Amino acid sequence: MIEVKDLHKSFGDTEILKGITTNFEQGKTNLIIGQSGSGKTVFLKCLLGLFDYEQGCIAYDGKIFSKLSDAEKRNLRAEIGMVFQGSALFDSMTIAQNVMFPLKMFTKQSKSEMEDRVNFVLKRVNLENAHNKMPSEASGGMQKRVAIARAIVNNPKYLFCDEPNSGLDPKTSIVIDNLIQEITDEYQIVTVINSHDMNSVMEIGEKIVFLKNGYKEWEGSKDTIFKTDNTSVTDFVYSSNLFKKVRRMYIEENE
Template sequence: MIEIKNIQKTFQGKTVLSDISATFEQGKTNMIIGASGTGKSVLLKTIVGLFEPDAGSVFYDGRDFHQSNRKEQKIIRSEIGMLFQGSALFDSLTVADNVRFPLNVHSKMSESEKDDRVNTCLKRVGLEQAANKMPSEISGGMQKRVGIARAIVMKSQYLFCDEPNSGLDPQTAWMIDQLIHEITDEFNLTTVIVSHDMNSVMEIGEYIMFMYQGLKIWEGNKDTILDAEPKELRDFLFSNKLVRTFKGMQ
């Protein structure tokens, strides 16, 4: 579980995050949504420690990240897996070596143990046959699956996904959503997803936080979001064709 309490962040006198609090539960797909420029990515970077909050706290299973010493922060970071918007694979490394990279940096496994772990993760995302290919030789959806395998290779407890469906066609995006949801449930991860993709929200949004101009305006889940009252959220939702279709089917 990850708890954020009263997070505030200002850049050059402009408040980007204002008194944000939320609880992201273990074993659930937790989503942070909102239009571009609402502070979603800044919040994500603050949670994972790339930004220091001006005020507030981030707790990983009770451990206050920003008040921890470097050794304790390193331990927490080793428990975090990241799926980046552009997959962020190393072009010069094979698929297998991309997945192996965190093990080389952070683990003391033997080479055979690394091989076994890499093969296990690639098999879990259905890419064991692509182990020796280069990123340029596989599709965008496959690259996202490699990114997921790399994110879980260290047996992460916390999985962060930044716009995981960016640049994907609808069918591939749906497959990535389902894979993230399955892995979250299977490994009992605390998963936090930043997205503006309403397909994802309606498919896997077990907890949803809506942000508007640096504020948390609403929280709920995919079953309650269509009846949410805040005008800002309704404007965001019903500018989306998919949500208008869902509402018409009720």
């Protein structure tokens, strides 16, 4: 579990995060949503340890990040997998080399052990025949699956995804959502997803944290979001006619 208590983050005189308290549970897909400028990207970077913060704390399974030594922080980072918005693959490396990169950085495994692990995770994301391809030869959906394979190659306890469906068509987005949820459940990872995709919210939002103007405005699940009377949430989630219709159908079926 990742626990966040009274988190404050400012840049100069501008306070971005204003006392956020929440937690992200193991084995669940936890989504952070909100409009541009709500603070969700800054929040994600604080969770990753990329930004310091002025007040509050973040604890990974009881270990408070700010109190860890440099060596302990490095060990913790070895337990974190990250899927970047643009996949962030190395253009000069093959797909297999991209996936192997974290193993070389964080482990002392032999070459054969690393190759076995790369083979395993590429098969897990249905890319068992893509080892020698270059990223430029892969579609956007394939690149995201490579990024997921690289993120889980170290058997992480924590998986962070920044807009994993950005730039993908709706059908491929569903494939990526389902893959992330399957991996989260299968390996019982704490998965945190920064997303603006309402299809993802409705499909895999087992825990949803909605930010507005740096505050935690609401939290719940894909089921309870249908029932909320919080107008900030409903205005954001049901901004399209499609989701307004879905909400009406849900309310009518459960009256």
